[in-house]
Amino acid sequence: MNNVLTRRHFLKASALTSGGLMLELTLSGPLLAEALGTLVGSKELNAWVQISSSGQITIYSSVPEMGQGIKTALPMIIAEEMGAKWDDVKVLKSDVDSARFGLQGAGGSTSIPRNFDSMRTMGASAREMLIGAASEALEVDRAELEAKDSKVIHLSGESLSFGALAALAVRQPIPDPATLSFKDPKAYTIIGTSIAGVDNLGIVLGQSQFGIDVDVPNMRYAAYTRCPRLGGVPISFNEQAIKALPGVLDAFILTPDARAGQSSMSFLDGLAVLQGGVAIVGEDTWSVLNAKSNLKVVWDESAASTDSWSQMRREAKNLAGTAGGQIKRDSPVEAALNAPSNKAIDAFYEFPYVAHICMEPMNCTVHYIAGTESEAPRMEVWVPSQFPGQVKEVAKNLLGVDEERVTVNMTRMGGGFGRRAVHDFAAEAMAIAARTEGPVKLTWTRTDDIHQDFFRVGGFENMKAAVSPEGKLVAWDQHYIGFARNGKAVIGSGLRGNEFSMTAMPNARVRQSLIDIKTHCGAWRAPGANTNAFVEQSFLHELSVLAGRDHAEFLIELMGERRWLSEGNINALNTGRAIDVIQLAAQKSGWGKAMPQGWGQGLAFYFCHAAHIAEVADVYVDADQNFKVGKVTVAVDVGPIINLSGALSQVQGSIVDGLSTMALQQITMTNGRINQDNFDQYPVMRMGATPEIDVHFIQSNHQSTGLGEPALPPLAPAVTNAIFAATGTRIRSMPLSQEGFKLV
């Protein structure tokens, strides 16, 4: 068996029937399945290029699209290196096939760094083959040729179009990747410009492309109902009454199945991804949703979750005073904390569970064809998934369908944010399909979608620190109180050990205590970072205030010398880049300027997902604690930007999402039942509260990295620090709606 280190990339060229060139990059060796967050560093080759004799360049994009813009960004890299004209490029989505496309996944803001080199290799290989073809056709030296605007142009001005060269190019040798040279970024004409999303036209026309829109001949519709308390199992239900309702064709109980959880996604850890419940199959969506609302189920709740948010808070508060916990770092702090000449603070922070609420509720369409004596079962799946290839594993584990007998069609996703990395909804659809004639589409209600989420985990931190009479931070004592399942920290809970505060401070003690829960937790846009940033960056502001220091200056001082904490490792903080974004955000926002009555500015910096980002929020608070975020200034260093419009979109979206979440959203549970049922109880920010968003990119010489997540974490502390500046009130808990502050 090969492993990831010995995996080889092969380029294959073949002739299209129309006489064009098709370049395909393939992988040898099996794909190592990788969990979220460990994706950086592996390099899959994720595309196909075709050039038809008429000059149409088709690029297949194999990374699932959920609004992060990858379907536009990756083809831009190929087109740039080829010398293509963007107008000649058509982007299509690829099949789901790991042998050809490697890991087809979107998560952890890793698609750009993972794919940049392979996209360049593909583009440069195509370019060299086209140049080789032109050199033969024109009988000139290849050194005198250049690929540009979808043409190969000779010094003399004579040129041949890519389309005209395609048939010849296919017979050129495939260049050895080691001999390829890449364009000087200064000569880029596509990378670094603003290119509109390739699917925009289809979207504004309302053409169907989402999973929920899937419609295949003879399709039936399904709804599924789990126990309101997580882990409850159905005993019986009002079967007669349900089956008598209009449009209902069938209704049956499914029992939980742990096998579906044996996924290579490490954080699932054998979780029973197929939860027990009652399936209703019918003629159309409304009929099954209507029947669902009439369902009466007797549940066995003996093993159901007893998790309650109020109980979790009590436990956390009790733990906060104690000495226990797993030690992450232990240098002496007591002396400095207790020295009478120093000033010290002891603060308790908390952050809630939140839901993903992708605008498109979870859904999946499955056609299961049972096996016969001579033939094994087959399955076709249409699924909005961040890791569509993994759906094949679910089919294998749950129903024993061989992976090569499962066809997966990836659809566009109406949002992902980490939710669509878990395939419980696909497992349900498969289990229903296995008992249904023909294809069936399962659609979750918004209530299902909220109750059955894999939530962003909540948590607590007891923070203590001291500053010296000179205003320097001299002790840092952090106690994280988070959550575990079966003794193991759930994703997003706990400290990773490389947080800036921990690594930069000489006197730091860091501990972590975990409370065992049953509630399902998952990756939520910038897991861990989105809550840690709030606590760390708010608390640092408390300290600079205590020390009577300017906060920007205080943060920069903490960074110390300009250095890369681990040379060459994009996942390690580079203090020089950090200082640059802090200074740029300060400068562009007019940091330190006199603010009108009621206004304050707040600054926060965070490093995650290989991105250095600083944000300044200008916030107004009135006498009734209504607050308005007037402007957010953002300074970003993710290296060179591929698509300026797409990158800006991700930052704008992260600011809005971050504000919506910190101001309004909280999931609570009582005795295993989630208390929020729909958007009336779990609101999303509306347009009127949107601030002006002023974004500045430092296009440093470092590797280009992703931007789907990292602009979100600094937003919450920037806003709460600004509220402090405006009012003197320190907010140590989210959402702000629970703290008496109303977003307007």
Add this chain to the structure above:
Amino acid sequence: MQTYQLMVNGAPHAVTSEPDKPLLWVLRDHLKLKGAKYGCGIAQCGACTVHIDGVAVQSCVLPISRVSGRVTTIEGLAKNGLLHPVQSAWIEHDVPQCGYCQAGQIMSAAAMLAVNPAPTDVDIDTAMSGNYCRCGTYVRIRAAIHAAAEARSVEGEAEV
């Protein structure tokens, strides 16, 4: 079950349905018009917005038995092969991220511009307050609506 006569995007349809089936599901499942989306089913998110006689309506809570008037969905917004100015502005400003909310956003924007051809930011925020965007494209929606308003006044278009 009863049969209802609907006029959708200029074409007549006879639909046999329970009287309380919401228009959204009639459009999506019976007429196979998947542009209007399901987001909440309780008139909170606007993903299901369509026009009835030019007015923006949340179709997830409108029973088919109570539909009177001409229905226009996102699929019927472009006329004679020409995009509606709002649709063009959406592309021009590269508004969509995931795109799921955008049909609803576009229908709300188009309905507003039909009665308020030169909206202020506040007018826009008010008219669009029924539409969530989880991806956070609000900044670009605002800009695109202003651009569409401009384009309409240049073209002197009268009707949506």
